[in-house]
Amino acid sequence: MDMKKYAAELIGTFWLTFAGCGSAVIAAGFPQVGIGLVGVSLAFGLSVVTMAYAIGHISGCHLNPAVTVGLAAGGRFPGGQVLPYIIAQVAGAIIAAWLLYVIASGAPGFDVSKGFASNGYDAHSPGQYSMVVCFIMEVVMTMMFLFIIMGSTHGKAPAGFAPLAIGLALVMIHLVSIPVTNTSVNPARSTGPALFVGGWALAQLWMFWVAPLIGGALGGVIYRWLSDEPTGVVAGVKTA
16 A cells, blocks of 8 residues: 555654764774764665665655655656655655754753754765765765665565665765765755754755755666666556
């Protein structure tokens, strides 16, 4: 049933946002044992791997509006399901950000204005990268993410390994782009923390919707052009 798919997407996106952003907010800089950039990158990638095995057979495990749009552009997902999936994903990310805020604020000295794993450009980019550079990075990284998703879930790809390929791709994306934008490639993941930071994070949120959606659509279209007719099962729908 569709409601079960939406619930799965909400739960899965909750997990991605809570585990990924939580690793950055709570564990990345913890004295002496902080997990750093590599640890945060692994947390995001592993959140996708674990949920792909858990809910991939229920909803397809998109966990990301850009993935949903990209799969639709690539002919792998019905257009009529795009908006409900996105609503469920954003809801899951907001709930995760709320819970993370409740937990993180329990520590003395917590200050949400320091970023709360929000994405940003210019002065709010970790490396002070410009808006144009950050936009390009988000488009390219999301495009490659969709390209890998489309390829690894193709009916002719090795069976059972798609979650690993997709999760490892997300690790690589974070390793490259955390210094630039704090890595979005996911509008839902960006929206949750931004709502709690407010101010600059909300003002810059537009980029982390527009750039990933463009990149996702490009990745889906390019892979569809490159490969033969898509085959496989995505979001519980058998494709041609």
